[in-house]
Amino acid sequence: MSGGLAIEILSAVSYDLRRPMPAFDIDSYVGRSRAVDLAAIDWAAVPRHPVPSEALRTMRFMQDIESHTIIYLRSLLATRAIDDPDVATFLACWVYEETFHGLALQRFLEAAGAPVGERALPRGREPWAKRIEAAATAMVSKAWPDFCAVHMTWGAINELTTLTGYRRLAALTDHPVLAELLDRIVLDESRHFFFYYRQAEIRMQRRAVARTARVLVDRFWAPVGSGVQPDAELRFLATYLFKGPDGRAAARKVDETIRRLPGFETVQLLEAWMDRHIPHATPLDEPARDDAVPEPARDAVHEGGRNGHGNH
Numbered sequence: 001m002s003g004g005l006a007i008e009i010l011s012a013v014s015y016d017l018r019r020p021m022p023a024f025d026i027d028s029y030v031g032r033s034r035a036v037d038l039a040a041i042d043w044a045a046v047p048r049h050p051v052p053s054e055a056l057r058t059m060r061f062m063q064d065i066e067s068h069t070i071i072y073l074r075s076l077l078a079t080r081a082i083d084d085p086d087v088a089t090f091l092a093c094w095v096y097e098e099t100f101h102g103l104a105l106q107r108f109l110e111a112a113g114a115p116v117g118e119r120a121l122p123r124g125r126e127p128w129a130k131r132i133e134a135a136a137t138a139m140v141s142k143a144w145p146d147f148c149a150v151h152m153t154w155g156a157i158n159e160l161t162t163l164t165g166y167r168r169l170a171a172l173t174d175h176p177v178l179a180e181l182l183d184r185i186v187l188d189e190s191r192h193f194f195f196y197y198r199q200a201e202i203r204m205q206r207r208a209v210a211r212t213a214r215v216l217v218d219r220f221w222a223p224v225g226s227g228v229q230p231d232a233e234l235r236f237l238a239t240y241l242f243k244g245p246d247g248r249a250a251a252r253k254v255d256e257t258i259r260r261l262p263g264f265e266t267v268q269l270l271e272a273w274m275d276r277h278i279p280h281a282t283p284l285d286e287p288a289r290d291d292a293v294p295e296p297a298r299d300a301v302h303e304g305g306r307n308g309h310g311n312h
């Protein structure tokens with residue numbers, strides 16, 4: 001692969017993945033780790049600009065996943081991931097930052113008149129499938145000393161997908177406060193991505209490790225939010241953010257970046273998932289999971305959204 005190796009996160013931040021593995025500076029990351037600054041956001045200005053109903057629905061999904069991080073941490077703590085001091089330190093800061101992403105999105109949704117409301121299930125009560133998955137993960141981790149390579153790869157894919165999703169959301173909406181908030185969140189996600197990516201790259205220099213990690217990703221990977229949010233919501237979000245030429249290009253960039261990891265040159269991720277689950281004719285007309293989106297916003301779904309970003 002030649003072009004497109006540098007990944008630009010924001011205009012001011014880009015990582016050149018061509019460089020020979022500069023170490024991730026964990027001390028500098030810890031020094032800079034802080035909650036997204038909620039006081040710096042002009043919440044009062046949120047209702048002054050329209051938010052497409054698709055964007056509100058997408059943000060509800062994202063808010064749920066961000067605030068699910070603490071639950072994901074529970075299964076992570078049962079694996080070897082925390083044996084590595086750098087990984088353990090990173091995870092402590094990571095969960096803190098992710099938690100604030102959830103709070104920030106919650107605050108935005110409230111300000112936009114579409115509050116998150118009560119959850120159907122208490123946070124700690126996960127579906128059976130998720131609990132079995134966590135138990136199986138802990139078992140594999142015990143049996144395989146290099147299991148952390150899979151976690152790091154998984155993390156790299158998820159962080160890159162997430163930050164790409166936020167950038168797409170910013171591009172699809174024309175809301176100055178949301179743009180400001182998403183810029184701040186994306187900056188955090190980019191640091192998370194870089195940590196996971198470098199960790200995965202280093203660990204998978206050993207071919208046997210890379211081969212096993214690849215088998216597990218091929219077999220078990222699914223986009224962020226799978227199994228936590230209903231499938232219909234995941235399809236809705238994927239259709240809104242990644243359909244159409246620009247969305248496709250963004251999804252492809254995620255896949256191409258991950259293919260630079262040792263042993264992952266041919267891995268099939270987001271685009272292949274889109275091909276399997278979002279047929280080209282899919283319109284954005286799946287019903288919302290509840291009626292929390294306000295009436296005027298819901299009407300906009302059928303009009304292609306207030307900003308005209310309906311069916312791609």
Ligand SMILES: [Fe+2]
Pocket residue numbers: 066097098101162189
């Ligand atoms: Fe996040």
Ligand SMILES: [Fe+2]
Pocket residue numbers: 098159162188189192193
């Ligand atoms: Fe993140």
